[in-house]
Amino acid sequence: MTKVLEHSTDFSLVQGLLAKDTGFEMLASSFADLPLDPYIQGDFRYRCYSNVKIEAGHIRRQPTKTFMQPSHINQYLGDVERQYQEIPEQTLTGAAMSSMLKDFKDQCALSDDAVIEIHQIRIKTQSRNATPPAPEGVHQDGFNYLGIYVIGTQTVEGGEVMLYEAKDEAPFFCERFADGQYVILNDARYFHNAAPVLPLPGQDQGYWDVVVLTAHAG
Numbered sequence: 001m002t003k004v005l006e007h008s009t010d011f012s013l014v015q016g017l018l019a020k021d022t023g024f025e026m027l028a029s030s031f032a033d034l035p036l037d038p039y040i041q042g043d044f045r046y047r048c049y050s051n052v053k054i055e056a057g058h059i060r061r062q063p064t065k066t067f068m069q070p071s072h073i074n075q076y077l078g079d080v081e082r083q084y085q086e087i088p089e090q091t092l093t094g095a096a097m098s099s100m101l102k103d104f105k106d107q108c109a110l111s112d113d114a115v116i117e118i119h120q121i122r123i124k125t126q127s128r129n130a131t132p133p134a135p136e137g138v139h140q141d142g143f144n145y146l147g148i149y150v151i152g153t154q155t156v157e158g159g160e161v162m163l164y165e166a167k168d169e170a171p172f173f174c175e176r177f178a179d180g181q182y183v184i185l186n187d188a189r190y191f192h193n194a195a196p197v198l199p200l201p202g203q204d205q206g207y208w209d210v211v212v213l214t215a216h217a218g
């Protein structure tokens with residue numbers, strides 16, 4: 001199900017909900033195997049990263065490259081070359097990830113040559129500490145298209161996805177996503193952030209699992 005909020009040749013944003021009957025559980029459970037993100041202080045972020053093209057309907061893994069954002073995009077880890085483990089084949093080509101990638105390609109009208117970058121991220125939160133999913137705060141990722149897919153939330157509160165017209169304005173969109181809920185947006189037009197997550201009262205820890213897709217136009 002996809003609900004189009006505003007969609008034209010000047011792409012704005014769309015939001016929707018992933019189907020839960022096509023390997024969604026396998027994708028959700030794969031977050032438990034993500035390795036710790038070594039580029040961040042503390043042990044609250046776990047992450048894999050892969051690049052793919054979708055050629056004639058087939059997902060083709062692209063050579064691993066380092067991931068780097070300029071410091072004007074990421075004031076927290078700008079100009080730092082980062083290398084992450086690849087997303088395992090079983091997850092990458094599973095039914096849920098496949099349909100997510102193909103839908104993203106269609107929504108963004110990407111060509112077969114376009115590279116889609118995939119970040120699979122788990123935010124772990126403990127001891128009632130508020131953990132920010134994006135330590136850099138309100139930001140853009142430096143692409144044309146950005147997809148934020150919340151895959152699973154386990155005993156956490158917070159994590160609202162927030163979108164902004166400008167960095168120093170209040171968000172025009174602030175919503176706590178259900179499992180499978182997503183938004184695809186024009187990353188050059190909007191800024192984004194996610195509210196801190198923390199364990200539900202009475203819980204020692206919780207998880208907030210998200211897939212982030214990015215692509216340049218083309």
Ligand SMILES: [Fe+2]
Binds near residue numbers: 134139140141192
């Ligand atoms: Fe981001």
